[in-house]
Amino acid sequence: MSYQLELRHIHYFLAVAEDLHFRKAAERLYISQPGLSRQIKQMEEDLGILLFERHNRKVELTKAGTYLKRELSIYVKQLDDTFNHAHLLHQGKKGQLKLGYVGSAMQQIIPNLLLQSKKENPDIVFNLKEMDNQKQIDGLLNFDVDLGFVRLERVPNNIEIKPVLKDTFCLVLPKNHPIDTLNFKKLSQFKDDSFILFDPEYSKSYYEKVIQIFEDAGFTPSVSHLTIHSSSIYKLVENNFGISIVPKSLTLDTKEKVKFIELDMIKQRTDLSIVWNKMNRNPILTDVLNLVKHLKI
Amino acid sequence: MSYQLELRHIHYFLAVAEDLHFRKAAERLYISQPGLSRQIKQMEEDLGILLFERHNRKVELTKAGTYLKRELSIYVKQLDDTFNHAHLLHQGKKGQLKLGYVGSAMQQIIPNLLLQSKKENPDIVFNLKEMDNQKQIDGLLNFDVDLGFVRLERVPNNIEIKPVLKDTFCLVLPKNHPIDTLNFKKLSQFKDDSFILFDPEYSKSYYEKVIQIFEDAGFTPSVSHLTIHSSSIYKLVENNFGISIVPKSLTLDTKEKVKFIELDMIKQRTDLSIVWNKMNRNPILTDVLNLVKHLKI
DNA sequence: CTAATTGATAACTCATAGGTATTAATACTT
DNA sequence: AAGTATTAATACCTATGAGTTATCAATTAG
Numbered sequence: 001m002s003y004q005l006e007l008r009h010i011h012y013f014l015a016v017a018e019d020l021h022f023r024k025a026a027e028r029l030y031i032s033q034p035g036l037s038r039q040i041k042q043m044e045e046d047l048g049i050l051l052f053e054r055h056n057r058k059v060e061l062t063k064a065g066t067y068l069k070r071e072l073s074i075y076v077k078q079l080d081d082t083f084n085h086a087h088l089l090h091q092g093k094k095g096q097l098k099l100g101y102v103g104s105a106m107q108q109i110i111p112n113l114l115l116q117s118k119k120e121n122p123d124i125v126f127n128l129k130e131m132d133n134q135k136q137i138d139g140l141l142n143f144d145v146d147l148g149f150v151r152l153e154r155v156p157n158n159i160e161i162k163p164v165l166k167d168t169f170c171l172v173l174p175k176n177h178p179i180d181t182l183n184f185k186k187l188s189q190f191k192d193d194s195f196i197l198f199d200p201e202y203s204k205s206y207y208e209k210v211i212q213i214f215e216d217a218g219f220t221p222s223v224s225h226l227t228i229h230s231s232s233i234y235k236l237v238e239n240n241f242g243i244s245i246v247p248k249s250l251t252l253d254t255k256e257k258v259k260f261i262e263l264d265m266i267k268q269r270t271d272l273s274i275v276w277n278k279m280n281r282n283p284i285l286t287d288v289l290n291l292v293k294h295l296k297i
Numbered sequence: 298m299s300y301q302l303e304l305r306h307i308h309y310f311l312a313v314a315e316d317l318h319f320r321k322a323a324e325r326l327y328i329s330q331p332g333l334s335r336q337i338k339q340m341e342e343d344l345g346i347l348l349f350e351r352h353n354r355k356v357e358l359t360k361a362g363t364y365l366k367r368e369l370s371i372y373v374k375q376l377d378d379t380f381n382h383a384h385l386l387h388q389g390k391k392g393q394l395k396l397g398y399v400g401s402a403m404q405q406i407i408p409n410l411l412l413q414s415k416k417e418n419p420d421i422v423f424n425l426k427e428m429d430n431q432k433q434i435d436g437l438l439n440f441d442v443d444l445g446f447v448r449l450e451r452v453p454n455n456i457e458i459k460p461v462l463k464d465t466f467c468l469v470l471p472k473n474h475p476i477d478t479l480n481f482k483k484l485s486q487f488k489d490d491s492f493i494l495f496d497p498e499y500s501k502s503y504y505e506k507v508i509q510i511f512e513d514a515g516f517t518p519s520v521s522h523l524t525i526h527s528s529s530i531y532k533l534v535e536n537n538f539g540i541s542i543v544p545k546s547l548t549l550d551t552k553e554k555v556k557f558i559e560l561d562m563i564k565q566r567t568d569l570s571i572v573w574n575k576m577n578r579n580p581i582l583t584d585v586l587n588l589v590k591h592l593k594i
Numbered sequence: 595c596t597a598a599t600t601g602a603t604a605a606c607t608c609a610t611a612g613g614t615a616t617t618a619a620t621a622c623t624t
Numbered sequence: 625a626a627g628t629a630t631t632a633a634t635a636c637c638t639a640t641g642a643g644t645t646a647t648c649a650a651t652t653a654g
Contacts (some may be wrong), residue, residue: 005304006303006304006305007302007303007304008303008642021600022600022601022602023599023600023601031642031643031644032643032644032645033600033601033602034601034602034603034604034643034644034645034646035642035643035644036643037601037602037603038602038603038642038643039642039643041602047380047383047384048384048387049380049383049384049387050387054600054601054602056600056650056651056652057599057600057601057650057651057652058600059600059601062387063386063387064383064384064386064387067382067383067386067580068379068380068383071379071382071383071578072379074578075372075375075376075379078372079372082365082368082369082372083344083346083365085364086344086346086361086364086365086368087344087345087346087361089360089361089364090345090346090347090359090360090361157583278575278576279575279576279578281368281371281576283364286454305611318631319631319632319633320630320631320632328611328612328613329612329613329614330631330632330633331612331613331614331615331632331633331634331635332611332612332613333612334632334633334634335611335612335633335634336611336612338633351631351632351633353619353620353621353631354619354620354621354630354631354632355631356631356632
C-alpha cells in the first residue's frame with residue numbers, strides 16, 4: 001500500500017478539481033500546463049483511479065474524484081493545523097484555539113473563560129473572532145474554528161452542541177415609557193408598541209423564538225427596525241424608536257438610558273451553547289471544553 | 298503556509314521516530330543513512346521545528362516531534378483509508394466497512410445487519426473479524442476497525458457507544474441436573490455447584506457483572522473453568538464439569554445436550570453495544586450506524 | 595473555412611533525491 | 625591510555641524525473 005504519491009500531487013489535484021481547467025489551474029500553481037497534466041496522469045496511474053473525465057472542451061470530476069476532492073481538501077487543512085500546532089509546541093506554547101462567538105457571549109462567558117484559562121494554562125494562544133451563528137458552523141465544518149459560542153437549537157450532524165448558559169428574556173424600554181416593573185402585568189400591554197429586534201439573518205432560530213413569545217402573548221408585533229448589535233438596540237430604544245426584547249445576559253453594563261423588565265414568567269429561554277466539531281483533533285480543545293463545562297458563570 | 302514538504306518526509310520522519318535510530322530507519326526504508334539524515338534535516342528546516350534531539354549516542358524526539366509522531370501516523374493511515382475508499386468508488390462499490398465483534402454478536406445481530414444491508418446497499422463491502430472487547434477498542438482508536446460490537450460498560454473518550462441489544466442471563470445446566478425450570482426457586486440453590494465462566498481477560502466488566510449476580514444471591518461461586526467460547530462452555534456443562542451462566546442470546550441454536558433456565562428475575566442485564574470512533578471519516582459508517590440503530594432484532 | 599481554445603505528447607534541461615566515501619564525536623574494551 | 629566500534633553529519637557525485645518549450649490533435653466559435 002505504499003504509493004509513489006506526494007503532497008505535490010494532492011495540491012495539484014485539488015487545484016484542477018476546483019478550477020476544472022488544466023491551464024487555469026497550472027497558471028495558479030505557477031507551473032506549465034503540460035507539467036500539470038503529467039502529474040495528474042501520474043497520480044491517476046499511481047492510485048489506479050480515474051480522477052477526471054476529459055471531454056471535448058470540459059473537464060469533470062469522476063465519482064471517486066469528487067470524493068477525493070472533499071476528503072483531501074480537509075486532509076491538507078488538518079495537516080496544516082497539525083504543523084501549526086507543532087510550531088507552537090516548539091516555541092514552548094501549549095497550543096492554539098480558534099474561538100468564534102456571537103457578541104452576547106463576550107459579556108461574561110468569554111472573558112471568564114480567558115481569565116481562568118490564562119490562570120491555569122498561560123501558554124495557550126487564543127484566537128478570537130466575532131461571527132454570526134452560521135459563520136461559526138461553517139468555520140467548524142472546515143476547521144477554521146475550533147470552538148464556537150452560538151444561540152442555536154439545531155446543528156449539523158458532525159457538530160456537537162452543549163448549552164452553557166440558560167438565559168431569560170428582558171424587555172428593553174425607554175426610561176420614560178409608562179410601563180415599568182411595578183405596573184407591568186402581561187406582555188399584551190405592549191401590543192401597540194413597535195419593536196426593534198435582532199436581524200433574523202443573524203440567527204433564524206433565535207428570531208423565531210422571540211416571535212413565538214409574542215404569539216404566546218396573543219399578538220404579532222410590528223417590527224420597525226432590525227439590527228445585529230445590542231448597542232444599536234439600546235440607542236434606538238433610548239431615542240423612542242421602539243422597544244425591544246433581549247437575552248438577560250445582554251442587559252449588563254449598559255450606559256444607555258433604558259430600563260429592563262425581566263420576563264421570567266414566560267416559558268421561553270435562550271441558550272448560549274458551545275459548539276465544536278467531533279472530528280477536530282486539536283488537543284487543546286479537550287482541555288478547554290472541560291474548562292468551559294465547569295465554568296461558574 | 299505552503300511547504301516544500303512531501304509525504305516522503307513524513308514517512309521518513311515516522312520511521313526515524315519509531316526506531317530513534319537513523320541507520321536502522323534508513324535500512325528499513327531501503328535508503329542510505331546520509332540520505333535519510335538530509336531529508337530529516339530538510340524537513341526540520343522547512344517546518345522551522347526541531348524534531349529530534351541528537352545526543353552523543355542516542356536520538357530523542359522533542360516535544361513537537363512526539364506530537365507530530367502521534368498525529369502524522371494517524372494522518373498517514375487516514376490517507377490510506379481515503380485512497381482505499383476512492384478505489385472502491387472507482388470500482389462502482391459504495392464503500393467498505395471493517396467490523397469487529399464479540400462472538401455472541403454473530404448469533405443474530407450481525408447476520409441480520411449483513412442481510413439488511415445487502416438488500417438496501419449491495420455495493421458495500423463488509424470486512425468481518427471476531428475480536429475481544431479490548432482489541433476492538435484498540436482497533437477503533439487507530440482506525441483498523443470502523444464499527445465494533447462489544448459487551449462493555451465504559452469506553453475511552455473518543456469512542457462512542459450505544460446499546461443495541463439488552464440481554465437477560467440464562468443458567469446452563471446439564472440435562473441430568475436435578476434442578477429445572479419447574480423446581481427452580483432462587484440462585485442460591487446452586488451455591489454448591491462449580492461454575493464454568495467466560496474468562497475475565499475477555500471482558501473484565503462482563504465477568505464482574507456475572508460475579509455480582511452471585512454476590513446478590515448471597516454466595517461466591519467456585520469457578521472451575523474459564524474459557525472464551527460458548528461452545529466450550531456447553532461441552533463442559535454437558536459432561537458434568539460444572540454449570541454456567543451466559544447471555545440469553547447465546548442459548549440459541551445449540552445442539553449440545555444442555556438445558557437453560559432464564560434468569561429474568563435478577564436485575565442484571567448485559568448490553569451488546571455498538572462502538573465507533575467519533576473521528577472516523579468513513580462515509581459508510583454513518584449509513585450503517587443508522588441501519589443498526591433501527592435494526593429490529 | 596479560418597481562428598481560437600482545449601488537453602495530450604515529445605523532446606530537452608536542470609534541480610535534487612539518493613548514493614559513496616569520509617569525518618567528527620563519542621563510548622566501549624583491554 | 626590507546627584502540628576499536630558506533631553513531632550522525634558532511635562533502636561530493638550522479639541519475640532520476642519535475643518542469644520546461646514547442647507542437648499536435650481535436651473540437652468549437654465566428
